Each structure stands twice: as structure tokens, then as C-alpha cells.
Amino acid sequence: MSINLKNLISVLDAKWTGPDTDIFIDHISIDSRSLQNGSKTLFFALSGANNDAHLYIPELIEKGVQNFVVHHIPKNSEGKANFLVVKNTLTALQQFAGYYRDLFDFPVLGLTGSNGKTIVKEWLNFLLSPDYNIIRSPKSYNSQVGVPLSVIAINEKHNLGIFEAGISTVNEMSKLENIIKPTIGVLTNIGSAHDEGFENLEQKIKEKLLLFKKSKVIIYQKNELVDQCLRTFCEEYPIKDRVLFSWSFGDSSADVFILEKEIKNEKTIVQYQYQSDFFDLEIPFSDSASVENTISCLLVLLYFNYDFETIQNRMQMLYPVEMRLEVKNGINNCSIIDDSYSSDFQSLKIALDFLESQQKRNATKTVILSDIFQSGFSNEELYSKVAQLIADNKVNRVIGIGKTIASFAAKFPNIITFENTAEFISKFESLNFNNETILIKGARSFQFEEIVSLLEEKTHETVLEINLNSISHNLNFFKAKLNPAVKIMVMVKAFGYGNGGLEIAKLLEHHKVDYLGVAFADEGISLKNGGIKLPIMVLNPESTSFPSIIQYQLEPEIYSIKGLKAFLKIAREKNLKDFPIHIKLDTGMHRLGFEENTIDELIETLKGNTTVQVKSVLSHLATSDEMKHYDFVISQINLFEKLSSKLIAELNINPIRHILNTSGISNFPAAQYNMVRLGIGLYGVSNDPSEQKYLENVSTLKSIISQVRKIPTGDSVGYGRRFMAEKETKIATIPIGYADGIARLWGNQVGYVMIRNQKAFIVGSICMDMLMVDVSEIDCKEGDSVIIFGESPTVIEMAEALKTIPYEILTSISQRVKRVFFR
Missing domain, CATH: 3.40.1190.10 (Mur-like, catalytic domain)
Structure with missing residues (x-):
């Protein structure tokens, strides 16, 4: 692509403003985070209910991007770049694509x-x-x-x-x-x-x-x-x-x-x-x-x-299509991005952006790349472009596999090449993969699944799949409910509600949320060690963790005079100035927080203090999901307004205020204040059935059939002989049990799994590492996939049957269950 920017004025029905009237662009972008943006990029600043790319234009100009399609020029940016001003930037992107197609x-x-x-x-x-x-x-x-x-x-x-x-x-x-x-x-x-x-x-x-x-x-x-x-x-x-x-x-x-x-x-x-x-x-x-x-x-x-x-x-050569990028734990503290079924230039660009969003802190970025097919370019031009793409994305090392990429190795300053996958495998031990984020990108004919198998951390065959697209969808669903200036904190406590804290935190950072919330300091430290730069609030800090909170620049929630004085003492010893803290008020939850009769002492303790800064004032709703307690929620909100306003006036501060949780966002929109806290809703669970249909399932717990057997009439299954066969019964054993987080109450024909899109009810007691299901009416075999929960059964359905809440189902899944993240 090489298009004169001037030609697009009439195509986009745009108004031109800018210093350079004769520039050619060769790249289109809508993502301010992409490392592929450069001086010849035309950036379309898309705006929607959840985000406005105009906010990132000053940052892009600093990085060298000079050409923008906008519906308004950001403050202090006029004259610093070329702007095509249009009525609607999405319409302009579509008009440009239609114009380009006609070429x-x-x-x-x-x-x-x-x-x-x-x-x-x-x-x-x-x-x-x-x-x-x-x-x-x-x-x-x-x-x-x-x-x-x-x-x-x-x-x-x-x-x-x-x-x-x-x-x-x-x-x-x-x-x-x-x-x-x-x-x-x-x-x-x-x-x-x-x-x-x-x-x-x-x-x-x-x-x-x-x-x-x-x-x-x-x-x-x-x-x-x-x-x-x-x-x-x-x-x-x-x-x-x-x-x-x-x-x-x-x-x-x-x-x-x-x-x-x-x-x-x-x-x-x-x-x-x-x-x-x-x-x-x-x-x-x-x-x-x-x-x-x-x-x-x-x-x-x-x-x-x-x-x-x-x-x-x-x-006869057709194959199952993998339509997703998967993130897997690898050997030696590596992360694996598995895109091992396609190799073309356009999908490589997408995969490299994903690599950047998933990179671990200080980890080496490695790309294992096969020959690239169907690029439309000559090989000389193609591998020049690929090498430039690799350089733009700051990839530390490239491993090229295939005769063609090997012949262009001179274009890559950091490449090792192998003629085929078998040669790579033979030299695998000498390549020393350690603390790396590795993108595996190969055409199907190269059988890169063998490389994935070598690099993947070996765990048992039960996995929890987390759909990152669904998390993005659910985040945007709730963001669309917010007033324009309202910030959003997302809760990633309890290992991201069982889904995996670091990987989800990376995605949320990619989406530019304002805050992350964790329960304890060690969760926040883990995220900081993983490279997360977003501010992280620790909701239940223990006084013994205060030094670590300060060291890792976490932000503690303070909920008692004792805790405040303990933190202030350490802050003075360390000569801190304006260290961010968050004041928790108890408005009726009666769990943690300053009660009304302690507010005067709180104010007196904080007055004139320069070691800390009250970054936010918050409270927690006890019954925002049950409208029968509507009046109680309103009383909590009114008390929060009264107490927080008193703090603000007496201390002459301007903190963020927040009281709404997930169900509060939907049910009490008038109380959004400056920020809301999104929790279980991010993970696809709502207490409102009418809202649930708009959320996407995030977590799917999968396993396989280990063994299939037939038992005769009168035989039993499992401990205690709690299931007795009334007829000849086909039984499948699944390698997942209560040690993996499946409640024993879900057994004995209360619960079921899905095999080949059919229900298979659990028979007998769930064991520590296994459960057994009746597959008499299902045509299945050993090795077949099994859905423990996901679209069906849902965690909501399981929670109702077990008389608990979806939170407990999700957070109970053991850490020995491998998490696989995909887009």
C-alpha cells in the first residue's frame, strides 16, 4: 500500500489540517497500543460507548505517528500532525476500505x-x-x-x-x-x-x-x-x-x-x-x-x-480449524502463544500485537516462525517486511523453520534457522528456553503442534479454558452502562475469580481500565512482578504486609484507626510523601470500614498529614443484587454520601468515590460517583437473568474420558457403592475430582457433564481425582472431550443445584488445573 494522503480528502469527505500536504501512507491502524504504528501510518481514531481513541493521539504523536483521521482535533495537538477531520471515523474507515477495494x-x-x-x-x-x-x-x-x-x-x-x-x-x-x-x-x-x-x-x-x-x-x-x-x-x-x-x-x-x-x-x-x-x-x-x-x-x-x-x-486433506490464539504455561517459566496452524503475513501482524499484550515482565520475546505462504509479495519483499515487523515489535530472537525463511536469514539480525521441524526438535535441548514469551506461528504443513508439545508445561489432562474475547465483551458491556467520566476498577482477586490473575490483568491493562483490585498484598505483588503497571488496590491488607505494599507501590485500603496509625508510622519512617491510600467506610455491610462514630477521629488523624494522600473513599453494598432490599441500599448510598462529603470538606481533598459493585452498576446507576468496581460480571455471571443473556461465558472446564467400561446389573460404582446399576450400564471415568474443585455434592446423579453435546450424569461419589458418568446412550470413546462446566452446565446452574453462589464454583477450581487462555 502506498497512497497519497491528499487523495483521501474527497474519498472521506474530510477537512484537511496539518503541516505536510504531500505524504504517502503505507499502513492503517486503529490500535494505539500497536508497536507497528509509525510515521507512514494513517491512524483512524475510532470512538464508541466504551472508548475514544482521540485520547491517545498526543501519545501517538510523541511516538512518531503523523497522520490521523478524527472527528475532532484533540486539545494542544493542532499543527503537530496531519488531520483529516470527518463526521464519523468508523464510517471513514469503511469508506477508505471501499475506495481501496476498488483499486x-x-x-x-x-x-x-x-x-x-x-x-x-x-x-x-x-x-x-x-x-x-x-x-x-x-x-x-x-x-x-x-x-x-x-x-x-x-x-x-x-x-x-x-x-x-x-x-x-x-x-x-x-x-x-x-x-x-x-x-x-x-x-x-x-x-x-x-x-x-x-x-x-x-x-x-x-x-x-x-x-x-x-x-x-x-x-x-x-x-x-x-x-x-x-x-x-x-x-x-x-x-x-x-x-x-x-x-x-x-x-x-x-x-x-x-x-x-x-x-x-x-x-x-x-x-x-x-x-x-x-x-x-x-x-x-x-x-x-x-x-x-x-x-x-x-x-x-x-x-x-x-x-x-x-x-x-x-x-481428503481438510483439517479441523483452530480459530483462536491460545496462551499456555510453558517450561522454565515461559508463556506459550499457540498459533501453530497458519502462517500468513496479515495474521502474523495480529499475532505480534497479541504477543506484546501477553508479554511477561522482563521476559524475552521469542518468535518461532515457519515459511510464510500466500503473502502476495515476492519472497524478497515479503521477508524484508517480516524482518521489519519483527524489529518494530522488538522481538529478541527469531527461530525460523523452513528452507525459504532460512535463505533470507541475513535480513534478521537475531535469527536461528532450521531446515525443518525435525531438525529444530533434534536441537531443542541446546536452545535454552527460559523466562520467555514465545509466539509459535507456523503453517500447518510444518506440524508446529510438536513444538508446542515440547514447550508446554506438562500437567494433567483437565484444563480451564478462559476466553479473552468474552472478557473483553463483558467489560465493554458494563462500561457502556457508565457515564462518560466514570472510572472503572476491575477485581482480579482470588486468582481472577479462579480464571488466572496475571493474564486477565494484562488484558485489562490492554483495555486501559483505571484500577485493579486484589484481596491481599501477595496477589498484588504477583501482578507487579508480572509486569502490570496499572494502579492496584489491596482491599484486605494486613499490617504485616505494609512494608511490602510500599515496596511494590501497591495502594492499601485502610479501614480502621489502628490500621491507619500503623501505616502512618511506617510511612513516616520511610519518609514517604503523598503515598496513595483508600479509605473504606462501613455503611451497613458490617464487614470492614470506618463507622460513622469513628469519622471524627479519622479526620483528626489525617489532618495536616503529608505522608499519605487519600486517593479514594469507598464503601460496599450488601444487597445490590436483591431489589427487595432496595430501601436498605438507598440508605447505604445516602450514608456514604454524608460521610464521604464530610471527609472531603474537613480534609479539603478531592478523592475518587466509589460504592457500586457489579450488580450495583446495573441496579443503581445514579450512584456511580467517580468510579465503579466490576467483579463477577467480568467473568460472565449476573444475578439478573435478563442481563445474563447479554454476557458471554468466559470459563470452560474441560477434561477427557480416561476409560470406558460396561458393568452388569447389580454392580456398583465408586466409594460406598452409592450407585447400583439397575441394568447393564456403560460408565466413563473422567480424571477430575474434588481436589480439582468439583464439589462432592455434585455427584450421585445431581450433576452432569457434556460429552458429544449430550448430558452424562455423574454416578456414585466424586473421588479426589476422578468422577464417573453414565454414557450408556452416548457414542463415545476413551480420549473424547468432556465439558465439566461452561455453556452447559453453567456455573449458575451448578450453584443453584448446590445451594451456593457462582463465585464459589469458579474460585474452587484448583491451581493444579492448567489454565489455557485464548482469543
């Missing part, structure tokens, strides 16, 4: 639907890549922001595009169509995702079809409603000689009719009829979703006139 003329596939878009896109990329230089959406970049960023990655060497488009309501698809402008449309499975954004299924289908306004061919699964919508669509948006290319399991009038489907050895054999001929196709999957997605790919290949032999050979 290229080659076939473009546009994919939409409820399910399967990303998988079909990745499989089409694999199936067509031997014959085309393909540009495709990275990961699942299919949103109003993701689509323009995907299209902007096109370069002159590409000759086929594959882009996906996702929508959640009406009036969204036309914007994406104007960016992608697909010549070939693929409609994947239409399911229930985002149903709440549409009046009915017909409206959803009609909105999705708008992606294909200019498409010469539309590929879809034939059914009555889709056919009806397509007839209306084609009348409204006519294209000469447009082809509707359909397939069906049951309608023989479809262009491709699937006559038979047979599952053998985890594979599916389908017989299909096309142009009066009959063919048998072997698909390397047995689940119906994968079969449908494969048939969508089949129709694309047929439209491209591939012969049957080529189709069969390539289809």
Missing part, C-alpha cells in the same frame, strides 16, 4: 451466514491456494471494523479474495457489501445466532443476502424460505446472467443433490449428483456441521470447474 479487479468470494463462515473461508483458502494467490480475512475478522481491516490488506500480487461478513441486526450488511463487493457469494448455514437482532428468520436471511448485490453467482443450501427470499432479492437487485448454484440433502431439483450419506471410521461418504453424473466423495469428518461446510466448499470448486479427482484429493 483491485479480481474474483472475490463473500461469505455470510449464521455458522461456518470462518471454517468455510479457511478450507476454501486451503483448497484453492495451490492455484491462486489468496487474500482472506484473518481469523474471524467479519465485523464492521474487521471487514475493512481485512480488505485493506490486499496487495497487487493477489488474484483471489475470500472475505467473511458477520452481522447482528438490520442495516449492517450494506456497509460491508460496499467494502467487500463480492463477485461470488456463499451463504453458509442459517441458524439461531443473533436471532435477537431480527424480527424473524426471513428478515435475517434477507439482510444477509444484501452482501450479494453485485455477485454473479450465489452458492447456498436450498430450502423453501431461502428460495423465496432469493427470488425477491434477485428481482430487487438484478444482475445479468446471475447464477443461483444450490445444493440439498432432500430436494432433487438442486444443482448438487446429495443422495446418500454414510459414516465410516470418523469419516463421511456422500454420494452426490451433478450435471446428470454421480460421484462418491469422502469427507474426513463425521459431524453434520463439518459435512455441510465441506459441501459449501464443494460447490465453489465445482463452480471453478475443478475435476473430480482434484476435488477428492484435496477434500
Whole structure:
């Protein structure tokens, strides 16, 4: 990309202001945190309910960024950079992407639907890549922001595009169509995702079809409603000689009719009829979703006139698609970012940004990188760009694997190369991985999963998966409820409610929250040692921890005269000045805090003191989640207002004030003050069922089947023979028990796990390290995945059955259970 900034004035309908009228840009950015921003970056300052990138423009100018698209110029920034002032920066980003798309003329596939878009896109990329230089959406970049960023990655060497488009309501698809402008449309499975954004299924289908306004061919699964919508669509948006290319399991009038489907050895054999001929196709999957997605790919290949032999050979090589970046604990205090299934230039840029956000404090940044495919550049140009990207991201060492990257090793000042993965493995012991954050980024053919296995910390087969995207979603959901100037503290105590404190803290720092809250000093020290720079409040500091709190620049909550005097004594001994403390008031919780009759003594103790600064005044609501106690909550808020106002007036201070917790944010918005404290809501749990549907599940506890056996009628399972088989029963043993945090009360057919999307009830008592389930009606085998909790059963469902709260379920998960973080 090389575009004269002046050309964009009319494209974006912008007003120009700035010192340089003749500059070329080669990079588009919306992320102020990216290390890839530079002097030739055009930064679009996007604004939304949760964030405003205009706030970071002065910082970006200091770092050398000179070109911005804004809807207003920040104070004191005019004249310091080039600004294109527009009405709406997101609209401007989309206009730019549409303009950029028009610079290229080659076939473009546009994919939409409820399910399967990303998988079909990745499989089409694999199936067509031997014959085309393909540009495709990275990961699942299919949103109003993701689509323009995907299209902007096109370069002159590409000759086929594959882009996906996702929508959640009406009036969204036309914007994406104007960016992608697909010549070939693929409609994947239409399911229930985002149903709440549409009046009915017909409206959803009609909105999705708008992606294909200019498409010469539309590929879809034939059914009555889709056919009806397509007839209306084609009348409204006519294209000469447009082809509707359909397939069906049951309608023989479809262009491709699937006559038979047979599952053998985890594979599916389908017989299909096309142009009066009959063919048998072997698909390397047995689940119906994968079969449908494969048939969508089949129709694309047929439209491209591939012969049957080529189709069969390539289809047999299809593979499960990993659509996420995973963060895993590694050997020797390393962190592993597993992106070992793709290697292209655009996804490398995304992965490097993720590497920066997950880097441990003072840890070496290492990238293990295979040859890169389908970049659209010549190898000379590609590896020059990759080397520059590595340098911009301050990567300490690169391990290149593959003949091509090895031949360009001279471009990388810090690279070790190996011809193939086997050679790397043979030299593994000599490479000395220690205290590093390691990005593993490789094309599938290099089998980098073997490298991940070598580097990964070895623990048992039960894992707690934490979805970082869901945490971001939930954070933004609650931020959207706040008034513009209200700060947000996020609670990461109790090891991030059992999910992993440091990794979540890194993500929250990436999202620029204002404060983190922990229960005890050692939790805060761990975060500081992990490189967290955000201010951290310690809510339950013990007086013995005060020296450590000061040493690590933590901020203590002070809740008693005794504690205040103890801290002041140490502060004077260390000659501190204005060290931040937080005053806790007891307004009715009666757990910790200064009561009303101690306020005068508190004021007297703090008056004239210069060693500490009251950074905030806070209290805690006892019943913000139960509206039957509404009057009590109001009385707490009123007392907080009275006591905090007295402190402010008597001490002549201007502290942050905060009283609302998660449920308080939703139920008592008038009491937001200067800050709120978000806790369990971040992790996808609400006390309000109407709110719960808008939150995303964060934690999924997974295990595997260790063994499957059949027991005869009358035999028992587990300690105490608490389960007796009334008939021949198939039992599966799962390697997770009460030592991992699963309550024994969840056993004896109270609780269940999910195996192959079916409930398997727990039989007998839960053991320390194992539990047993009835799988008589489930076709399963040893090694199959098991969901202990997640989407089903939810921690809310478990808590209700066990007469406890979701907090206890989450925080009970043992530290011996490996945490895996992914995007």
C-alpha cells in the first residue's frame, strides 16, 4: 500500500489540517497500543460507548505517528500532525476500505451466514491456494471494523479474495457489501445466532443476502424460505446472467443433490449428483456441521470447474480449524502463544500485537516462525517486511523453520534457522528456553503442534479454558452502562475469580481500565512482578504486609484507626510523601470500614498529614443484587454520601468515590460517583437473568474420558457403592475430582457433564481425582472431550443445584488445573 494522503480528502469527505500536504501512507491502524504504528501510518481514531481513541493521539504523536483521521482535533495537538477531520471515523474507515477495494479487479468470494463462515473461508483458502494467490480475512475478522481491516490488506500480487461478513441486526450488511463487493457469494448455514437482532428468520436471511448485490453467482443450501427470499432479492437487485448454484440433502431439483450419506471410521461418504453424473466423495469428518461446510466448499470448486479427482484429493486433506490464539504455561517459566496452524503475513501482524499484550515482565520475546505462504509479495519483499515487523515489535530472537525463511536469514539480525521441524526438535535441548514469551506461528504443513508439545508445561489432562474475547465483551458491556467520566476498577482477586490473575490483568491493562483490585498484598505483588503497571488496590491488607505494599507501590485500603496509625508510622519512617491510600467506610455491610462514630477521629488523624494522600473513599453494598432490599441500599448510598462529603470538606481533598459493585452498576446507576468496581460480571455471571443473556461465558472446564467400561446389573460404582446399576450400564471415568474443585455434592446423579453435546450424569461419589458418568446412550470413546462446566452446565446452574453462589464454583477450581487462555 502506498497512497497519497491528499487523495483521501474527497474519498472521506474530510477537512484537511496539518503541516505536510504531500505524504504517502503505507499502513492503517486503529490500535494505539500497536508497536507497528509509525510515521507512514494513517491512524483512524475510532470512538464508541466504551472508548475514544482521540485520547491517545498526543501519545501517538510523541511516538512518531503523523497522520490521523478524527472527528475532532484533540486539545494542544493542532499543527503537530496531519488531520483529516470527518463526521464519523468508523464510517471513514469503511469508506477508505471501499475506495481501496476498488483499486483491485479480481474474483472475490463473500461469505455470510449464521455458522461456518470462518471454517468455510479457511478450507476454501486451503483448497484453492495451490492455484491462486489468496487474500482472506484473518481469523474471524467479519465485523464492521474487521471487514475493512481485512480488505485493506490486499496487495497487487493477489488474484483471489475470500472475505467473511458477520452481522447482528438490520442495516449492517450494506456497509460491508460496499467494502467487500463480492463477485461470488456463499451463504453458509442459517441458524439461531443473533436471532435477537431480527424480527424473524426471513428478515435475517434477507439482510444477509444484501452482501450479494453485485455477485454473479450465489452458492447456498436450498430450502423453501431461502428460495423465496432469493427470488425477491434477485428481482430487487438484478444482475445479468446471475447464477443461483444450490445444493440439498432432500430436494432433487438442486444443482448438487446429495443422495446418500454414510459414516465410516470418523469419516463421511456422500454420494452426490451433478450435471446428470454421480460421484462418491469422502469427507474426513463425521459431524453434520463439518459435512455441510465441506459441501459449501464443494460447490465453489465445482463452480471453478475443478475435476473430480482434484476435488477428492484435496477434500481428503481438510483439517479441523483452530480459530483462536491460545496462551499456555510453558517450561522454565515461559508463556506459550499457540498459533501453530497458519502462517500468513496479515495474521502474523495480529499475532505480534497479541504477543506484546501477553508479554511477561522482563521476559524475552521469542518468535518461532515457519515459511510464510500466500503473502502476495515476492519472497524478497515479503521477508524484508517480516524482518521489519519483527524489529518494530522488538522481538529478541527469531527461530525460523523452513528452507525459504532460512535463505533470507541475513535480513534478521537475531535469527536461528532450521531446515525443518525435525531438525529444530533434534536441537531443542541446546536452545535454552527460559523466562520467555514465545509466539509459535507456523503453517500447518510444518506440524508446529510438536513444538508446542515440547514447550508446554506438562500437567494433567483437565484444563480451564478462559476466553479473552468474552472478557473483553463483558467489560465493554458494563462500561457502556457508565457515564462518560466514570472510572472503572476491575477485581482480579482470588486468582481472577479462579480464571488466572496475571493474564486477565494484562488484558485489562490492554483495555486501559483505571484500577485493579486484589484481596491481599501477595496477589498484588504477583501482578507487579508480572509486569502490570496499572494502579492496584489491596482491599484486605494486613499490617504485616505494609512494608511490602510500599515496596511494590501497591495502594492499601485502610479501614480502621489502628490500621491507619500503623501505616502512618511506617510511612513516616520511610519518609514517604503523598503515598496513595483508600479509605473504606462501613455503611451497613458490617464487614470492614470506618463507622460513622469513628469519622471524627479519622479526620483528626489525617489532618495536616503529608505522608499519605487519600486517593479514594469507598464503601460496599450488601444487597445490590436483591431489589427487595432496595430501601436498605438507598440508605447505604445516602450514608456514604454524608460521610464521604464530610471527609472531603474537613480534609479539603478531592478523592475518587466509589460504592457500586457489579450488580450495583446495573441496579443503581445514579450512584456511580467517580468510579465503579466490576467483579463477577467480568467473568460472565449476573444475578439478573435478563442481563445474563447479554454476557458471554468466559470459563470452560474441560477434561477427557480416561476409560470406558460396561458393568452388569447389580454392580456398583465408586466409594460406598452409592450407585447400583439397575441394568447393564456403560460408565466413563473422567480424571477430575474434588481436589480439582468439583464439589462432592455434585455427584450421585445431581450433576452432569457434556460429552458429544449430550448430558452424562455423574454416578456414585466424586473421588479426589476422578468422577464417573453414565454414557450408556452416548457414542463415545476413551480420549473424547468432556465439558465439566461452561455453556452447559453453567456455573449458575451448578450453584443453584448446590445451594451456593457462582463465585464459589469458579474460585474452587484448583491451581493444579492448567489454565489455557485464548482469543
